[in-house]
Amino acid sequence: MLDDIALFVHIAQHRGLSATAEMLKVPAATVTRRLQKLETTLGCRLIHRSARKFELTAEGDAYYQAYAGLVKQFEETARDLSSDVHQLHGKLKVMAPTNISIGLLQPMWSAFIGAYPDIQLELMLNNQVEDLLSSQVDIALRIGPQIDSQLYQKRLGSVATILLAAPDYLEQQGRPEVLEDLNHHRLITVSNLPVWKLQKIKTKASATVNPIAATSVNDIRLASQLARDGLGISLLPVSEVKEELQQGRLEQVLAPWCGPERDILAVWPSGRLLSAKARCLRDFMQQHIQKESILQGRMMVI
Amino acid sequence: MLDDIALFVHIAQHRGLSATAEMLKVPAATVTRRLQKLETTLGCRLIHRSARKFELTAEGDAYYQAYAGLVKQFEETARDLSSDVHQLHGKLKVMAPTNISIGLLQPMWSAFIGAYPDIQLELMLNNQVEDLLSSQVDIALRIGPQIDSQLYQKRLGSVATILLAAPDYLEQQGRPEVLEDLNHHRLITVSNLPVWKLQKIKTKASATVNPIAATSVNDIRLASQLARDGLGISLLPVSEVKEELQQGRLEQVLAPWCGPERDILAVWPSGRLLSAKARCLRDFMQQHIQKESILQGRMMVI
DNA sequence: ACTACATATTCCAATTATGAAATCATGTTA
DNA sequence: TAACATGATTTCATAATTGGAATATGTAGT
Secondary structure (H helix, E strand, O other), X not given: XXXXXXXXXXXXXXXXXXXXXXXXXXXXXXXXXXXXXXXXXXXXXXXXXXXXXXXXXXXXXXXXXXXXXXXXXXXXXXXXXXXXXOOXXXXXXXXXXXXXXXXXOHHHHHHHHXXXXXXXXXXXEOOOOOOOOOOOOOEEEEEOOOOOOOEEEEXXXXXXXEEEEOHHHHHHHOOOOOHHHHHHOOEEEEOOOOOEEEXXXXXXXXXXXXXXXXXXXXXXXXXXXXXXXXXXXXXXXHHHHHHHHHOOOOEEXXXXXXXXXXXXXXXXXXXXXXXXXXXXXHXXXXXXXXXXXXXXXXXXXX | OHHHHHHHHHHHHHOOHHHHHHHHOOOHHHHHXXXXXXXXXXXXXXXXXXXXXXXXXXXXXXXXXXXXXXXXXXXXXXXXXXXXXXXXXXXXXXXXXXXXXHOOOHHHHHHHHHXXXXXXXXXXEOOOOXXXXXXXXXXXXXXXXXXXXXXXXXXXXXXXXXXXXXXXXHHHHOOOXXXXXXXXXXXXXXXXXXXXXXXXXXXXOEEEEOOOOOXXXXXXXXXXXXXXXXXXXXXXXXXXXXXXXXXXXXXXXXXXXXXXXXXXXXXXXXXXXXXXXXXXXXXXHHHHHHHOHHHEOOOXXX
C-alpha cells in the first residue's frame, strides 16, 4: 500500500507509467498493475491516461499533494541511512585512550591501517573522555563504564587491575601480607580509580581500601613509572604494566587480590546508523582483543 | 519495502510481533517473515527477539528513530484523506447562486434533503462569488466560467441566455427585426454580462452589442422584473424567466439570436479530496440538471 | 530440573505479484 | 485517410507472499 502510493507519486512526477518504470527499473506491466490496484483500493481513478495523454484526476491530485512531500522525505531518509553503510573507504574518525593505544593496542592500529588501506583513519588519542557527539566521531574505544546514555556500546573485552610495586621498594619497605598492611605503605592512585575496590579471585571476598595520604596522578602511564621508580604501591591495569612485569621492574603484591575489571568498549552515538567503516573497525577491534589474553579479564599469566 | 518499514515501526512500538499482528490484523507468520525480509534487505538485525525478550538492536533503534515520525505522518495523512470519504452523514457546507436556487433549482434542493436526511445540509446562497476556500465550503454550484485556478470543476449543464422584453413595451416601442434595431431601444444589462456577445443558433453568425446608455443592475432577478415592468430589453438566462415567458409577461425578441451559453458547474477546492457527501451532492445535482431541458443549453421550448 | 506458558518461527497449500512478450489504443505524420 | 509510433495494458508462465496449523524456543514458577 505505502509502496504503491510511493509508486503513484513517482508516476505523477514523471508524468507517465513507462517513464516511471524505466526510472525505477521495474517492468511497465508492474507499474500499470500496481497503479490499478491502488486505484481499486482507494476506490477512485487517480490518473486519466492513454497512450498520448496523461492527466491526474481531481482525486489523483489530492492524493499527490498529500503524499508527495512525505514520499520524498521517506526516500531522503532512506538515502541518508544507507549512504555510507556499504562504503569501506573514506574518512573514519575514531577516539581512543592514549595509553593503551600507544602501548598494548598499538599493533592493532597498525594492523587495521594495513588491512584497510582505503579507510582514511583519523585517530584521536586522549586520556580524558571527550564528547563524542560534538566531536563528530564515528566510533570510540573506551575503557571502564560509560555513563552517557546517548551512546551505544559493545563490550570488546576487559582488563584486570592489580596491585604492583617495584622490587626495590618492596625489599626496603617489606611485602604486604594482608590488606591492612597497605596502611603502612606509600600508595599511588590514578584519578579515575580514587577508591580501590579489591576482590579475591577465588573466594569473591571483597574489600575497599581508601588510599588517603597517597600520591595522586591523572595518568596511568605516569603512575606506573612512579611505581617503577620505587615510589610506592599502585593499582594499575595489567595491560599497562605487561612489559614491566615481564622484565621484573614491577612485581605484583597481595597476589590473591585484584582490583576491578574494567570493560573495554566500543561506543558510538545512539540513534545514528553505524557506518560500514565503523562497524568494520569495531569488529576488527573485537577480533584483535579476543586474541589478547590480557584483555579477556583474566589475571595475567606470563 | 516501505510497507515493511512501517510494519517494523509498529513492531517496535508494540514491543512484540504477535501484539503487532493482532493490532494490524495480519497473521503472526506474516509479521515474522516481513521483518526477516526487511532485516535481510537492510543487511542487519533490527530486533533481538525471543519468546520472552524483546529489544531493538542499535541498528533497529537507528532505523526506528529515523522512520517512526514519518510512518506516523503517513498514517495520519491516510486517515485524514479517508475519513469522510465513505461517510454519508454529517455536515455538508454548500454555496450556490441565490436566484437559480430559489427558482428553477429549488425542487432539487428539496429533493436532495429528502433523499439524504442524514446529510446535514448547510446551504449558503449568494449572488456574488464568495471565496470558497476561506469559507470552508465543501462544494459549490456556480454559473458561468470560474477563473480561480485553485478550484476543480465539473460541468453539470448549461443555460442559454436570450433577449427579452415585456409585450407592452414591444407594442409601444416596436419589435426589433435586426440587431441594429437594438440601438433604438432601452436596454437593461446585468453586471456580469456587460457586453452582449450574440450568436445565431443555426448559422453560427456572431455579433457583439455594447449596450452603452443602458440601465445596469447587479441582479438577474431585478433585471427580469424591470424588463417585465416594460423598462426595456434585457439579455437573461432562460432559467430565470421560464415562468414569465410561459405566462406571457415577457417575450423573446430577435428570436434567431441568443446570448452566450453559461456553464453550470460544480466547483470545489483543489488539492483536497472530495468527501463522499460532496460527491453525492455533485452527482445528485448532475442527475437533476440532466433532466431539466432548460439547463441543457438548448433554447427553451415551452 | 521439570512444567506451563507465551511468543516466535517454520511448513504447506493457496493466493497473489512479477517479468517478458504480445496486444491494444490513440494521437501524429505522410 | 492510412500507416506509424508511442505508451498502456493484457497474457501466461514463474516466482514470491500469504494465512493457518504445527512446531520450536526461551522464561518463570513450581
